[in-house]
Amino acid sequence: MLKMHAGAAKALTFRDVLIHPSLPPNLTQNYFELFSLPQQYAVERSDLDVRYRKLQHTVHPDRFVTAGDQERRVSMQQATHINEAYQVLKDPLRRGRYLLELRGHAIEDQQTTHQDAEFLMQQIELREALGDIRRQDDPLQALDRLAREVQAQYRALESALAQALDAGEETEQAVSLVLKMQYFMRLQSEVQELEADLEDELD
Amino acid sequence: MALLQISEPGEATAPHGHRLAAGIDLGTTHSLVASVRSGVAATLPDGEGRHLLHSVVRYLETGEHQVGATALRQAASDPLNTIISVKRFMGRGVEDVKSLGSVLPYEFVASESGMPLIRTAAGDRSPVQVSADILAELRQRAEQTLGDELTGVVITVPAYFDDAQRQATRDAGRLAGLNVLRLLNEPTAAAVAYGLDRGSDGIIAVYDLGGGTFDISILRLSQGVFEVMATAGDTALGGDDMDRAIAAWVMQQAGVADDPAHAMQRRLLLAACAAKESLTDGDQVELAVALENGTQWQGTLTRKTMDELIESLVRKTLGPCRRALRDADLNAADLREVVMVGGSTRVLKVRTLVGEFFGRRPLVDIDPDRVVAIGAAIQADILAGNKPEESMLLLDVIPLSLGVETMGGLTEKIIPRNTTLPASRAQEFTTYKDGQTAMALHVVQGERELVEDCRSLARFELRDMPPMTAGAARIRVTYQVDADGLLSVTAEEQTSGVQAHIEVKPSYGLSDNEIESMLRDSMDHAEDDVKARRLREQQVQADRVLEALQAALQQDADSFLSSEERNAIEQAAAKLAVLRNGNNAREIKVAIEKLESVSEVYVDRRMNANIREAMAGHTVDEFK
Numbered sequence: 001m002l003k004m005h006a007g008a009a010k011a012l013t014f015r016d017v018l019i020h021p022s023l024p025p026n027l028t029q030n031y032f033e034l035f036s037l038p039q040q041y042a043v044e045r046s047d048l049d050v051r052y053r054k055l056q057h058t059v060h061p062d063r064f065v066t067a068g069d070q071e072r073r074v075s076m077q078q079a080t081h082i083n084e085a086y087q088v089l090k091d092p093l094r095r096g097r098y099l100l101e102l103r104g105h106a107i108e109d110q111q112t113t114h115q116d117a118e119f120l121m122q123q124i125e126l127r128e129a130l131g132d133i134r135r136q137d138d139p140l141q142a143l144d145r146l147a148r149e150v151q152a153q154y155r156a157l158e159s160a161l162a163q164a165l166d167a168g169e170e171t172e173q174a175v176s177l178v179l180k181m182q183y184f185m186r187l188q189s190e191v192q193e194l195e196a197d198l199e200d201e202l203d
Numbered sequence: 204m205a206l207l208q209i210s211e212p213g214e215a216t217a218p219h220g221h222r223l224a225a226g227i228d229l230g231t232t233h234s235l236v237a238s239v240r241s242g243v244a245a246t247l248p249d250g251e252g253r254h255l256l257h258s259v260v261r262y263l264e265t266g267e268h269q270v271g272a273t274a275l276r277q278a279a280s281d282p283l284n285t286i287i288s289v290k291r292f293m294g295r296g297v298e299d300v301k302s303l304g305s306v307l308p309y310e311f312v313a314s315e316s317g318m319p320l321i322r323t324a325a326g327d328r329s330p331v332q333v334s335a336d337i338l339a340e341l342r343q344r345a346e347q348t349l350g351d352e353l354t355g356v357v358i359t360v361p362a363y364f365d366d367a368q369r370q371a372t373r374d375a376g377r378l379a380g381l382n383v384l385r386l387l388n389e390p391t392a393a394a395v396a397y398g399l400d401r402g403s404d405g406i407i408a409v410y411d412l413g414g415g416t417f418d419i420s421i422l423r424l425s426q427g428v429f430e431v432m433a434t435a436g437d438t439a440l441g442g443d444d445m446d447r448a449i450a451a452w453v454m455q456q457a458g459v460a461d462d463p464a465h466a467m468q469r470r471l472l473l474a475a476c477a478a479k480e481s482l483t484d485g486d487q488v489e490l491a492v493a494l495e496n497g498t499q500w501q502g503t504l505t506r507k508t509m510d511e512l513i514e515s516l517v518r519k520t521l522g523p524c525r526r527a528l529r530d531a532d533l534n535a536a537d538l539r540e541v542v543m544v545g546g547s548t549r550v551l552k553v554r555t556l557v558g559e560f561f562g563r564r565p566l567v568d569i570d571p572d573r574v575v576a577i578g579a580a581i582q583a584d585i586l587a588g589n590k591p592e593e594s595m596l597l598l599d600v601i602p603l604s605l606g607v608e609t610m611g612g613l614t615e616k617i618i619p620r621n622t623t624l625p626a627s628r629a630q631e632f633t634t635y636k637d638g639q640t641a642m643a644l645h646v647v648q649g650e651r652e653l654v655e656d657c658r659s660l661a662r663f664e665l666r667d668m669p670p671m672t673a674g675a676a677r678i679r680v681t682y683q684v685d686a687d688g689l690l691s692v693t694a695e696e697q698t699s700g701v702q703a704h705i706e707v708k709p710s711y712g713l714s715d716n717e718i719e720s721m722l723r724d725s726m727d728h729a730e731d732d733v734k735a736r737r738l739r740e741q742q743v744q745a746d747r748v749l750e751a752l753q754a755a756l757q758q759d760a761d762s763f764l765s766s767e768e769r770n771a772i773e774q775a776a777a778k779l780a781v782l783r784n785g786n787n788a789r790e791i792k793v794a795i796e797k798l799e800s801v802s803e804v805y806v807d808r809r810m811n812a813n814i815r816e817a818m819a820g821h822t823v824d825e826f827k
Contacts, residue, residue: 036818051818053428057596058817059810061625061686065355065384065586068748070799074806076685078814080625087622192529199525 030102031085041099041165043089052086092158093181096165100178105171107178123183126150130187133194140198147191154184222354224384224587225345226392226579229334229358229372231290231441232414232546234258235573236341237580238349239589244396244580246573247348255572256344260336261285262323270340279473282308282465284323288443289337291415292319292330293375294367308465331371335378342379355384357583359575361416362388363436363602365648366660366690373687384586386687389413390420391429391597392578393544396569398424405539406432408527410557410565411575412520413545415441419524421531421538427594433530433621434602435523440516442479442547448512449475449504453492457500467495482506483549510552517556524560530621541565546572599624601684608645608654617682620650627683631697634678638670644680646692663692669699734788741791745783748795752776752802755809763808775801 032039035051057063059078064071088094097107129146136142157177164174225238225247233255237246246254253272261274262284269277278285286309292300297319300311310322320327338358345353358381360372369386376383390409397407404425411418418436422429450471454463463471474492481488487505494500528535543565547553557565569577585593600621606614607630617628632642642665649657668676677697684690752772760769779794 034814049425053426053596054817055814056428056598057594058813060596060598062385062586062596066588066747067751068744068795068799070803071806074803074810076625076683078810079686080627080683083623083626196526196529199529200522 031089034085041096041162048089055082093185096161096178099165100174105175107175119180126187130190143195150184150188150191157181221589222587223349223351224583225353225356226576226583227341227356227358228576228579230258230413231288231416232258234337234341235576236345237576238345239580239584244577246576247345249344256340258337259285259287260333262325264324266325268325268336270336279466279469282469286321286333288415289330289333294371308468331375331378334375338375338379338381342381355382355587357385357387357579358383359387359389359392359579362390362418362420362434363438365603365658369688384583387579387582388599389575390418391431391599392575393542394422394429395581396574396578397542406537407540407542408538409542409544411544412547412553413441414443417441417520419527421527428596428598430598431600433527434600435527437523440519444516445479445513446472446475449478452512456502478504482509483551513552517553521560535561543567544571544574601688603648604650605682606647608647612654614647614652614654614657618684624688625685627681629679629681632678632680633674634676635673637673640668640670641666665694668696738786738788741788742783745779745791745795748798749776749780763805772802
C-alpha cells in the first residue's frame, strides 16, 4: 500500500485506483449494450468508430451549450461514459479483461499467472534484449526490430484470446492469455519509453 | 441540439431567429474577433479597417485604459504601464512569472491568492483583468459591427494550456461580460477553418507557432467529426523568443550592456520584430536603434544571419512534433496535410524546417493570423444553435496528465494526457488514524514524476468525514474534466453516504467571489444596476428552461412520464412561471433548481431514448 503525503496530522492511505469512473445510477448498461454490440471479443474497429461518433453526436456537451445546468450535467455524464466505454472496447487487452469481468472472472491488478517455463524464459530474453539496446551500433534500429517482435507476439495472443473467448468459452485459458498480454503491454510501454528517450537525445 | 429544446420548423421556439455569436482568438501579441455572416466566416475589422488588435493594454493615472495600437505606440515611452503579452502570465503564479526573467519590465506584486498583480498607474491589475479589457474591446467591436448584443462566444486557447490557464481565460471572458460557450483549442479551430472548406477526411497536423506559445496537434477528420489524436507543445516558446534572439544580437553588435533600461529593451525588441517581419520578403534589412547615450546604432541583418540566430529555437519545436506523432501512433507519412497557424509561421526558416520534418509542403492558404478566429466563429455559430442540421462535432483531448500527490512528493496519474474529453476517474481513499475527520489532497498537472516539476492546480481539504476507526472509511474522490478541459472534484464517504465538504484552494486562480467583486468594480455602476443585471440573467434562464420544458412535454410527456411525475413537474414549472415575473433573483434561481431536480428523471429517460435511437440503425444482427 502506498501512503499519501498529506502533512503530518492528516496522512492517509491510498487504497485503490478504480478503473471505471463513478457512474450515475441510470447508466447501468454495459459497454457492449451501450454500443448495441454483441457481447463477444471480436469487434470490427471501423464499425466501432462509427457507432462511437453517432453516440457522441447524440450526447456530447457541445449539443447542449444553451440548455439548462441539469441537462448539461446529464450530457457530460453520458459523454464521459461513452468515452470510457470506447477506450475499453477499442483496446484488445482492456476489452478482454472487461468481457471476462462480465462473465464473472474479474482480474485483479496484482494478479500474476502461473507461467509456463517457456513463457517466462521468453520474457527474460526479451527484457535482456531491451537492456542491451543502448549498446547496439544502431540502437534505434535494434529497438525497432525488438518492437516488431513484441507486437507480433502480442497480436498472436490477441487472436488466441478471440478464439478462447468467442469460440470455445475457455475461460481459464482466456484469463491466462490476458495475463500474458499484460506482460507484453508493459514491455511495449518500456520499449516506447526507451524509443522516446533515444529520440529526444537526438534533438 | 439540446434535449429539451425542440426546434420543429413551425413552432418558432427561438424568438430572435439568428443568434449572434462570435469567435475570439485571444492571442499573445494580437487578438481577433470573427463572426459568421450570411454563411461566411470572416474576421471583423475596427473603424480603421484593422483586423488585428494588438494584445496591449495601457493603464493611465486617470484610471482609464487604452487597448491596441494606441497603447502600443506608448510602449517605449511608458513601459511600466503598458502591458504586452499578458497571455504569458495567465494562470501563472508569482514564482513562474519571475522565472520568465529580467526581460519583463513590469513590477509584480503578489495577491492573497498567489496570483501576480501588475502595478500600474491605474492600480494593481491581474492578468485576468488585463485580458478582460482586451476581450471587452473585441466585444464592443463585434456588437457595433453586428448591430446587437452577442449571445455567446467561443474563445480559443493553446491546446497545451493547463487547467489553471484555461480557467483564467474563462474568468477573463466572464469579467468582460461575455457568455463563453466553449474554450476551443487553437489548432482545432484552425482545422475547422480548413476542414470545412475542403470537406475531405484524413489526418492532419496543425503546427501553430504564435508570439509566445507553440502547439502541435494531430487531428483526425472523419465525416464531420474532428478528433484530436494527440497534442504537444511548449507554452513558453514563440516569435517573441526570436525577437529576443535578434535583439541580443543587436545589443552585441551595438555594444549595449547586458541589462539595459526598460525603454531601451522595448526599443530593441520592436526593432528586432520589425526586422524579422521584413525578412520574410527581403534578403536583408537595415536596422537603426536609438541608444541611451543619444547616438544611433545602424547595421544590416541578413536573412542568413537571422536564420542562424533562430534555428535552434525553431528546432526546439520539432521535439514536440515527434512526441505528438508517437502519441498518435503515426508516422509523418500518414498525414494528409500540415496546416500552418500563427504569425511566426511566416518566417521562411520555420516553413523550411517544418516542411523537411513532415516531408511535405505545409498549407498556408488561409491567413495564419486569422485562421484560428475564423474556425472559432464557425464553431460559435454552430454552438449557438444557428445550424441545427450541421453535423460537425469536435472531440478534444486533455493536453496534460492530471495527477495527485502521493507520499514522497511523487505524482500518481489519474487521467493520462490525450484522454478524450469529457472524462472522469474515481479514486478511493481511506483514513490513516482512528477518528480522522479530514484529509488533504493536492492535484497537479504534468507529465513529470515529481510533484515539484508539475503544475500545482489546487489543494483540496475534505472535511466533515464521519469519525471511524482507521481504514474503515471509504472516501471516493471523483475527478471530472469537462469538454473545455476544466477540472472539478467531488468527494463522498461511501459507507455512510456522507458528502465530505471540499474546500478548493486553486493555486493561482480566482474564487467565484473574487470574480463577482471584480465584476462589480469593473462596472462603474451603482449596486442597483448589478442587482438588475442579476435579475435579468435569472429571468432569461427561467424563460429558457420553461420554454424548452413545455415543448418537450407537448412532444412526448406521455411516453416518458406517469401522470404523477408529470403533475410534479408542471407544478414546479407553474411556480417558476409566477416567480419569474417577480423581482427576486435568488427566488427565481431556487425555483429553477427545483424544477430541474424534479424533471431530472425525465431528462435522463429522454437522453437514454435518444441514445437508443442513435444506435437503432445498428442492430446486433449486423454482426451475425
